[in-house]
Amino acid sequence: MSPLNEEQLQHIRDERKEQIMEAALKIFARRGIIGTKLSMIAAEAGMSQGLLYHYFKSKDELFVILIQQAIQASIDNMKTIYQLPGSPIEKLRTFTRLDNEGQLYFMLIHQARTSDGVPEKAKQLIEQYSLESYVVDILEPLFIEGQEAKEFAPGDPRKLISSYFTVVSALMTLNIHEDEAYEMPEVDLLLRIVTGRP
Template sequence: MSPRTTEQFEAMRIESKDRIIKSALKLFSSKGLFNTSIREIAKEAKVSDGLLYNYFKSKESLAIAVMRSSFDTVDEMIIAHSDQNPEVNIQSSIQNFIRLIENELDKIRLLAQMGFHKEKFEILNQLTVEKYESSVNKFHKNLKLLGVPNPKSEARFLVAILDGLVFEFLLMDNPFDIQKFKKELINKYCKS
C-alpha cells in the first residue's frame, strides 16, 4: 500500500474542516448556537465527534471560526467598486446589499444571532460597528456629492432602511416582494 503524500493529507484536512464549518453554519443558523450539539454537527458533516476536536479545540472556537468565515463573505459582498459617479455608487451599494439578503441570509442570521447576546463575542461587536460606520460614511459622501440636503441624516436613514430590511427578512419569511422594494429604493435614491 502506497503511503499518502503530504499533499493528499492536506487536501483531506481542508476538505473535512470545510465540511465541518459548512455544517456548523447550517445548524447554528437554523437552530441556534446553544441548541446545536457537537454530535449533530459531526453527523451532518459526516465525520466523527472525535475528529471535530482535531480541528477545533472547543465548540466555542468552532463557533468563532464559523462567525469569522460568515463575516468575511458578508464583508466581501458589501464592497462596492468605487466609481466617479455618486449615483452609480449608491445604486451599486444598495444592489450589493439586496444580493446579500437574497443569497446569504443564513450567514446574516448567524451573525445577528451571535450579536444579540449581551456578552457577545467582543470582536464581532467591534467589527459590526466598523461596518456600520463605514457604510454610513460612504453613503454620506455620495449623497453630499449629489447635493442632497442633510446628507448625513439621509445616509443614516438609508443604512437603517437596509438594516431594517434585513431584520424583517430574518423575522418574517419573505414578508413582501424584495425586488419591488429594491426598485422603490433605487427610484428614490437614484433619480436619474
C-alpha cells in the first residue's frame, strides 16, 4: 500500500539528516552552541523546528554528531597532504591555503574547545583529538624530510609542527569571521616560521 518502499524512505531520511547537519554546521561554526538558536538551523535547512526533533534528539546531540564528523574529516584531510605535488615546503604551502570546507569543521571544533554550554560528550571527543596525537604524528615524516632537504629550519620537528599549526589554527578562527580589522597574512609569511627564510 505504501507508495514508497523502505529503501526510498531511508533515502529521504538520510537526505533530510544531511540537510540539517549542513545547516547546523554552518551556524554552529560561526555562532557557537549558545549563540545558535534552533530556529536558525530550521530556517537555514528550510524546515520546521519540530522536524529537527524527528532526526535528532536534541540540540546537544546534533552538536555532538557534528563534532564527531568534524574530527574525522580533519584527520582525513590532514593525511591528504602527502598526495600533494612538490617538495615538502610546496606541499605545506598548498595545504595551508585555507580551504572553505575544512574551515567550517575546524571552526566547529574550535567552538567546542573554547565556548560554554558544550555537551560533556563533545568535550570528551575533543580531548581525544588533539594536535599532539593526530596532527603531529601525521606530519612528522613530512617535516623530517623537509629538514633533511634543508628546506625547513632545524630543531625539534614535533615542536615546529605544533607551533606552526597552532598559528594556522588560530588564524582560521579569526578568518571565519571575515573581520576586516585583521589582515590575513600571506602564506609565505607564515611559512617563514617553518623555513626561517624570507
